[in-house]
Amino acid sequence: MNYTVSSIAPIVLLPFFAFVINAFLARKGGKATVAAVFLACAAIAGSSIYAIRIFNDFVFGNYSADYNIHKIFTWFDLNGGGQTFTVNMGVYIDNMTAVMLLMVTVVATMIHIFSTWYMHHDMNYGRNGRFFVYMSLFTSAMLGLVLSDNLFSLFIFWELMGFCSYSLIGHYYEKEKTGDANVKAFMTTRIGDVFFLLGIVAIWNQIGSVAYVDIYRAIAEGIFTNVDNNVMGVSLAAFSGVCIFLGTIGKSAQFPLNVWLPDAMNGPTPCSALIHAATMVAAGVYLSLRIYPILEAGHLTYFVAVIGGITALGAATIALVQTDFKAVLAFSTISQLGYMVLGVGVGSYNAAFMHLITHAIFKACLFLAAGSVIHGIHLQEMPRMGGLKNKMKFTWIAMWCCTLAIAGVPFFSGFVSKDRILGDALVMATYNAKWWIPTILGFAGAFLTAFYMCRMMFLAFHGTPRDQEAYDHCHEEKLSWNRNIPLLFLSVFTLGVWFAGSLTGQGFVKLGSKDGKYEWFKTLIQKPKVEKFVDYQRQPWGSTDIKSTQTFPTAKYDNTYGLSEEAAHHVHVVHYWGAGLSVIIAFSGIFLAFLMYIKGSVNPGWWVNSFNKYYRTLQNGYFMDHLYIKGFIQKGLLPFNNLLARFDMGVYDRYGVDGWAGVTKYIMGVAKWFDNLFVDQIMVDGTGASVKVFNVILRTIQSGKIQFYIIIIVLVLLGYVLAL
């Protein structure tokens, strides 16, 4: 494995070059725009080739789980006060990065291809290829974020993605709602980002670096938990952990900063698929996985788990009653992100990451399918759909695959990842009773997830058409490659075997093996072992990676979690219970949806009428927007601002500024008298008179004639030389 810069840099640079070129090319319209779209697709496909290479080497390369490539270069030096302060940038590739790179590039490629179909009509409306310009920049930023080796460059790409998200949500800028939505998304995530930056600064202040490896080393050396390094009375780990995790809350739309994501659905559906389902929101979870040792050292895991649980259940309850097709998906995204965060909290590191990957795939597919439906029937309200499976076969198949995956039905990817998160939560609950809270939240959310996803499917695709006119106008689905291939390709990867099995070694799928390579995901993705970073050597930029296979023994997955036999047995038993429970829950959710919307034996209307108050609460998302605007901004910020303004006007202006002016005025009166008498009459006029005398002499010399000046200069020089 010899990695040089030229085999890593193109991953980020190809989409970036596409962005730069398209920024000029795309707005020309006509063939230039077609070329720009093609270039954007080709660039991301090209970088996926490089990503596949890296993935291939890491997964099939027989390396140990903590093998990494880490190349740095000096960004700039700050010298001052006798200290040299070097800021390094670099790329850091370990197994997690490799998997993430593959997921981002492949999903982005599929979404780009789908976009060529979905955005086809958009080309004529003066926007031309702007969508693809931002998609390229966004993909480039996401890949840069994944490759970053430190929190600071991660933050740069993080903000770049925020900007792209803003631009893409506001793609249909002529709609007022869209304009509000992108500002809302931008400003809400900004709250989290401010804290994120604060966390970075706190870490930088203490250890002088924000590279992952330095952070891990500092944790291993106990710097983060040292009492001397306390920030505002709490340990550095707790402080920076909370601050950075707030960044995650903002970006991954966790409670209480989840309000922006539903509104972000105003953007084009492919951008929702890429940004607000598959990658950008996942970046928050990725960040919290990267800083997991900090969260652990700061004893924040319970906090994280509770936030995740609340988000998972809360968003799921809201999704129950939504009638907008994309809104259901938006809230289910929030809910699933809650599961990931719950997974981080309960210490289920690889399951949380696996859920990130599986969710990215099936949610991207769901959104693309939703785009397909919306594009076909030209409306988003589910009560007016129904029976669409006859018109859209491929979309229907793809969507069912994804629905089963998200509901946690066995043999689908969602079961593999979500069940493991819930199982680990259950294990934690058996150790300590306080963990029952997030666990129950998670299981309840799982039930609701199965229910509302199937409700969506039944309402949209099954039964009889409820709005015959809309149904008749719906286009028959044609076999167009750039619409169906991304859908079907992604739906193939909703199967569980890709994630639960063993891709390495003997055969494709190897279930139930007792030892050796068992479940590649578990083998590859493990918590960072901070002790290993104490004597860490960096590789300079431009060097070739010289580690060979021999130095790394084949990785083995420790089936007993490194626990004693008894404890491991306990964990296994609890896991089986958890799996059983979640299967029961998933099927009961599906069954309930079946009863309600197909069989009709339970009447949803009765429930709505009986619990109208709760229904309205859920319909409006617990009035969180209302709360923020009416409660927080109008009751809190606005009066405070008014108070400040009043203080400014009444106190500071009147007494401070005006009062000071009064004093000055009085002093000035004295000064004026003095000025008139002494300064003006004696000094100024006297100087003037004396200047007048000299003036007569100088005026003759200062003729304005340059050559005369030169002659004077020469004469002065001559005099100087003669005087020497």
Add this chain to the structure above:
Amino acid sequence: MFLDTMFLLSALATLGGALMVVMSKNLMHACMYLLLSLFGVAGLYATLGADFLAATQLVVYAGGVVILMLFAIMLTGGVEEFVNKFGINKIPSMGTTKTYTIGAIVSLIFSFVILKTLSPLFKNYSQADLPPMESTVEDIGVLLVTDHALAFEISSVLLLGALIGAAVISRPRKINGGSK
């Protein structure tokens, strides 16, 4: 031998051109003689082994400065007025015997000053023990971005300033009173 010949030819071009710049009564001709003189200086650079400098001299002066001068002569040419606004006779713009005399005296004074101050410091070096000439392009390139990086940056800013300044200054604009 070869270098001596080249030196003599270049020095002749340089000094002859310079002298004709002084003597010529026609501004256009003076400009052409300046071009000759600058070519001579480029030749002198070449005999000094400064190949890059010689080429730069050609590019900047022959291609840029002289054409600019010619342009300026063209754009400002026209009937010369011999009387200024006070009705006093102006000195002819290409000089008279009187101005040339003053110029000669000033240059004599200047040469006296320079010789007086600098001749004690002067030490002659002959050509005998010099190393052979080498290509200077790479070394100059390295020097420009290492030792002289600051000067390089500043001169780039200077050139940008000159570019913008020249464009802004010579841009035609309305003047109160309606002249051109």
Add this chain to the structure above:
Amino acid sequence: MNDTIVSYLAQAPGYSLAVSKISEILGFDATGLVTFLVFGIAVFIVVNVMALVGGLGTYAERKISADIQMRQGPNRVGPYGLLQFLADGVKMITKEDVTPRDADKTLFFVAPLLALVGVFMSLAVIPFSSGFTLTSLNIGVFYLLGVSSLVGVAIFVGGYASNSKWSMLGGMRGASQIISYEVPVTLSILAVVLMAGGLSFGTITEAQGGLPHQWFILHNPFSFIAFFVLFVGALAEANRAPFDLPEAESELVSGYHTEFTGMRFAFFALAEYIEVFVLCGVCAALFLGGYNVPFGLGSGDFIIKNFPAVHPMIAKQIGNVLQLKVFVLKTLALYYVVIWIRWTLPRLRVDHLMTLCWKYMTPIAIFNLVGIAIWIYAFEGKSMLTLMASALSAMAGSGGGH
């Protein structure tokens, strides 16, 4: 410091012998004298051949334009009218040499010569083949840029000296056009210099290869654009259509050479045709591989390896002749394109010309320069096709673990 054609010829076995013989006869060391003479002869040959090329250029122009316009073209003098240019020359010489009364006599005399001198000076560094280059200066490209700008001065002075408003306008247009287009041309050349790592034509040509995928034009997307910027800029610098505003006959009678007759006019025309040849040669050398011949035929390696009986020196000479042919072929192909463009495209307006230069070509050239710098930094100077090949092989070769 720099190789010349003399140092190339001096490799021949008989050369030093001849020099020592001549020294014996003359009684002093004649190395310098022989060098001077040989160099003089070589220069004489090049200048005359180039004058011939210039003359044939006028013939080619007329023939090709006739072809494009479905006419016969000159066909009376010589076979296919080949000797037409000689007849034109005779006509030019025998014409009356008119000098306008109010002209600036000195400058009127100097201007055509200055044009010719500027063009002939640039011939000194054109790399006809690896051996047959008058001098391979280590600052060749830079030198060429410097001396070729003399033509601009000549056009300007010619326009001024005629003391006619058409000539004057033509001269000013010509000068402003030439100094404006020098900016994108220089920036594009700088991009090539960045890729090759040297200012010498030899270095730049050797950095490329014989086959098209080794040429700089296909090195990366930016250099592909840079070639066209250079080519269009070269057209403008040589005052060729569609940029022939200085001599726009529909507006300015005949531009800066309105008042010139006879040989003086011929000098201007000759200078223009030779300059087109020179600039085409530069484009070919910088972007199209120059004199490189594929499969080692050019350096003689191919012949030495496969036909051991042939003396290496002869093999090298054969290679040199092949190189010369390849270079001239590429140059003439571009020459044809230039003529083709002239008879196809209409002339630009003056403000369009300047807009094209400053608002489009200069930014594009700067963008190219930066792009190429980034490319070379990011991909370690590898070309686009090499990268594609390595990416493909990486895909193919990475399966199965390392």
Add this chain to the structure above:
Amino acid sequence: MISLSSYLIVSFALFLCGIVVIIARKNIIAMLLGMELILNAGALNFAAYTRFVNQNLDGHVMSLFIIIIAAAEAAVGLAIVIRFFQIKESIHIDDAVELQS
């Protein structure tokens, strides 16, 4: 045999010619010609000393900067001349005696 002093004499003569031009001519453009001569004399000295005394090329870089500055000076100077001509319709140096037009 050429030596350092040959170059210095040439550059000295060039310099004096420039001075004479600047003093004797009353045309602003002609004076700018003189300035170019003076700048060239300076640059030539740098190159000559580099060749004969220390061979470390710093002199060449200095000459390069002089050429750059000469170019910038010519551009801005001639722009000012043209502007001056637009206002005063003269490029006589003795007309340029006021700060205000």
